[in-house]
Amino acid sequence: MRRYHLEAIENLGSRRSALPIYLRFLNELSLSNVQTVSSQDLGEKLDLNPAQIRKDLAYFGEFGRKGVGYNVDYLIEKIRQILKLDKTMNVALIGTGNLGRALCNYNTYIKDNMKIVAVFDSDTSKAGSSINHLTVQPMDELPATVAKLDITVGIITVPAPEAQNVAEQFVAAGIRGILNFAPVVLKAPRGVRIHHADFTAELLSLAYYMDYNDQSQNGSASV
Amino acid sequence: MRRYHLEAIENLGSRRSALPIYLRFLNELSLSNVQTVSSQDLGEKLDLNPAQIRKDLAYFGEFGRKGVGYNVDYLIEKIRQILKLDKTMNVALIGTGNLGRALCNYNTYIKDNMKIVAVFDSDTSKAGSSINHLTVQPMDELPATVAKLDITVGIITVPAPEAQNVAEQFVAAGIRGILNFAPVVLKAPRGVRIHHADFTAELLSLAYYMDYNDQSQNGSASV
DNA sequence: TAGATTGTTAATCGATTAACAATC
DNA sequence: TAGATTGTTAATCGATTAACAATC
Numbered sequence: 001m002r003r004y005h006l007e008a009i010e011n012l013g014s015r016r017s018a019l020p021i022y023l024r025f026l027n028e029l030s031l032s033n034v035q036t037v038s039s040q041d042l043g044e045k046l047d048l049n050p051a052q053i054r055k056d057l058a059y060f061g062e063f064g065r066k067g068v069g070y071n072v073d074y075l076i077e078k079i080r081q082i083l084k085l086d087k088t089m090n091v092a093l094i095g096t097g098n099l100g101r102a103l104c105n106y107n108t109y110i111k112d113n114m115k116i117v118a119v120f121d122s123d124t125s126k127a128g129s130s131i132n133h134l135t136v137q138p139m140d141e142l143p144a145t146v147a148k149l150d151i152t153v154g155i156i157t158v159p160a161p162e163a164q165n166v167a168e169q170f171v172a173a174g175i176r177g178i179l180n181f182a183p184v185v186l187k188a189p190r191g192v193r194i195h196h197a198d199f200t201a202e203l204l205s206l207a208y209y210m211d212y213n214d215q216s217q218n219g220s221a222s223v
Numbered sequence: 224m225r226r227y228h229l230e231a232i233e234n235l236g237s238r239r240s241a242l243p244i245y246l247r248f249l250n251e252l253s254l255s256n257v258q259t260v261s262s263q264d265l266g267e268k269l270d271l272n273p274a275q276i277r278k279d280l281a282y283f284g285e286f287g288r289k290g291v292g293y294n295v296d297y298l299i300e301k302i303r304q305i306l307k308l309d310k311t312m313n314v315a316l317i318g319t320g321n322l323g324r325a326l327c328n329y330n331t332y333i334k335d336n337m338k339i340v341a342v343f344d345s346d347t348s349k350a351g352s353s354i355n356h357l358t359v360q361p362m363d364e365l366p367a368t369v370a371k372l373d374i375t376v377g378i379i380t381v382p383a384p385e386a387q388n389v390a391e392q393f394v395a396a397g398i399r400g401i402l403n404f405a406p407v408v409l410k411a412p413r414g415v416r417i418h419h420a421d422f423t424a425e426l427l428s429l430a431y432y433m434d435y436n437d438q439s440q441n442g443s444a445s446v
Numbered sequence: 447t448a449g450a451t452t453g454t455t456a457a458t459c460g461a462t463t464a465a466c467a468a469t470c
Numbered sequence: 471t472a473g474a475t476t477g478t479t480a481a482t483c484g485a486t487t488a489a490c491a492a493t494c
Contacts, residue, residue, distance in 0.1 A: 020427035024406060038475060046408055050475095051463055058477050066476040067470035084430040098328045102321035114426055153429065177433040179426055183247060185269050193432045199420035203337055203402055204243035206376065207307040209416040210400040261451060273451095274487055281453050289452040290494035 019056070021046060023079045029072045038069035085113045090151040092118040092175070094166050095158035096126055096136055099181055103155065104131045114153060118145050122162065139169065146173040156180045167194070244269060245276070246302045252295050261292035308336045313374040315341040315398070317389050318381035319349055319359055322404055326378065327354045337376060341368050345385065362392065369396040379403045390417070 025045055029037055039050035039057075046053075057063050057070070060082050064070045080086060091114050093100055104116055119134045120142055121127065127138040137145060145151065154170040156163050156178060163182035170178055170192075177193045180186050183200045248268055252260055262273035262280075269276075280286050280293070286301050287293045303309060314337050316323055327339055342357045343365055344350065350361040360368060368374065377393040379386055379401060386405035393401055393415075400416045403409050406423045 018424060018428065019431075020424040021408065023427070024424075025408075040475080047410075049463060051465090051478095052461090054475090054477065055462085062477075064476050065470060066468065067474050069475065082431065083427055084433075085427070089430060098325035102325035105321045113430060152433065177429045179422065179429060181422070185244065185248075187270075193429060195425040195429050195432075197420070197422035197425050199402065199404070199422075201241060201243040201247075202418040202420050204246070204306055204308070205241065206400045206402060206416060206418050207312060207336060208242075208305065209418075210307075210375065263451080272487060274454095274489090275485090277451090277453065278486085285453070287452050288494060289492065290450045292451065 019079050019083055022053070022056075023076065023083070026072055026076045026079070030076060034072055036069045037072055037075075039064075041069075088113050088115055089153050090115055090117045090149050091153045091155060092116070092120065092142070092146060092149075092151045092170075093155040093157060094120045094122075094139075094142075094170070095156060095162075096121045096123075096129075096131060097157060097159075100155075100157035101131055103157065104134060116155070117149050118151060122158070122166075142169055143173040146175060152176045154178045156182055156186075158182060160184045242279070242302050242306055245279075246299065246306070249295055249299045249302070253299060257295055259292045260295055260298075262287075264292075311336050311338055312376050313338055313340045313372050314376040314378060315339070315343065315365070315369060315372075315374045315393075316378040316380060317343045317345075317362075317365075317393070318379060318385075319344045319346075319352075319354060320380060320382075323378075323380035324354055326380065327357060339378070340372050341374060345381070345389075365392055366396040369398060374398065376400045376402070379405055379409075381405060383407045 022042065025042065026037070039053040042048070042053050043050040054064070057075070061078065063075050063078050093103060093116050096104075096119060100119070100121075104119060116134065118137060119131055120137050120139055122139050124138050126136050129136050151173075152175060154167075154175040154177070156166050156170075158166050160182045163180060163184050164186055167178055167180070167186045167188060171188055175192065177195070178186070178188065179195050179197055181197050183198055185196075186194050188194050245265065248265065249260070262276040265271070265276050266273040277287070280298070283305050284301065286298050316326060316339050319327075319342060323342070323344075327342060339357065341360060342354055343360050343362055345362050347361050349359050352359050374396075375398060377390075377398040377400070379389050379393075381389050383405045386403060386407050387409055390401060390403070390409045390411060394411055398415065400418070401409070401411065402418050402420055404420050406421055408419075409417050411417050
């Protein structure tokens with residue numbers, strides 16, 4: 001009786017590696033003036049298999065030195081290059097509910113390379129109001145603003161039923177990547193990348209796993 | 224030259240199935256008075272392989288009828304049982320920044336089975352202020368409140384450097400599951416389940432994939 | 447009955463891990 | 471030199487998909 005599949009929902013870290021995750025920890029190390037790190041160290045801290053980390057990095061180049069490890073600052077530089085974090089991207093956000101406003105306030109920059117430069121809401125009564133130095137615009141200004149400000153990324157924070165429609169307006173306006181917070185699976189044409197930031201799914205599965213943990217305490221199974 | 228690994232960051236949907244995702248779509252169908260659905264239909268809508276969906280569901284029981292498909296309402300009921308969505312869980316949230324406040328306002332219920340019933344902030348000057356009918360409490364009241372209100376789930380919306388510390392306070396107070404929004408990998412003892420809702424990692428990898436799409440348009444590769 | 451669709455086995459595919467030669 | 475740690479190959483493990491008998 002294996003729990004073969006729901007395991008795949010897994011919390012981050014254990015499975016599926018990710019350069020962004022490495023980068024975050026490397027930045028910490030750099031701040032603490034650590035100069036060198038081994039795949040062993042990284043693996044321990046991030047709960048990953050060292051072989052996996054070496055393989056991930058080796059895929060993009062030879063960044064380490066045998067017998068020594070990885071130079072922290074050099075590795076940071078390389079990963080930033082790979083992830084294209086050098087050039088800043090302009091971001092438009094649609095949906096000025098609580099979550100949308102939170103993101104706008106988060107910082108004008110959400111992470112080093114992403115900057116929210118325009119905010120929209122389909123509710124025209126909201127147009128003209130101000131969020132963290134940005135003026136909320138009506139939807140019909142989207143195409144012109146995207147072109148004018150060279151916006152390449154869109155963030156969707158509208159209610160689920162509106163999300164697909166909003167995504168299509170982003171695509172029509174020429175956006176290349178979308179981060180979707182609405183709890184629906186969105187479709188987009190090839191050439192437009194959609195990432196989902198769906199914490200409601202994480203919450204829903206949490207209860208399941210909490211009980212699963214109960215069981216494993218009564219004897220069997222790992223995790 | 225395969226992009227073998229970063230593919231794993233993938234947007235939801237394509238790989239790794241998940242009962243919560245099925246449930247969401249089934250609920251839509253139910254609202255539209257659709258009575259029956261096939262793994263084919265589900266697969267098309269959710270961008271998943273029908274065999275995968277059948278396998279996922281079959282693992283928990285025989286919910287379908289050969290030659291017919293799945294009864295929507297029956298399947299909803301079963302999935303809700305599996306995910307333990309029947310009983311409500313009480314949730315405490317720590318960190319009343321923009322994101323924390325957004326979640327509190329989201330609804331007193333965040334999803335059917337989770338209810339934020341207490342809010343904390345380590346900044347004692349914030350204690351006593353009110354967010355959506357909840358009074359912000361100082362951290363030292365956490366253990367007593369968790370016990371009194373039978374809180375089993377914790378949400379972390381503090382800055383990254385504080386997150387591990389906050390998680391440990393949750394654990395000490397007896398919480399069983401944590402949803403972490405801070406961009407760090409948290410450690411917790413066995414028996415405590417941690418899920419990550421890390422949209423910053425999704426954002427960071429977005430740029431990488433947007434360029435990758437460029438390349439695939441110039442000839443090669445799938446995805 | 448003929449057509450459809452499940453549940454499940456078998457085949458494929460891909461990802462993770464172990465192991466080790468190369469080398470700092 | 472001896473010890474450490476990479477990059478990478480080979481072995482394992484697990485997940486995805488195809489295929490099909492069972493059956494509605």
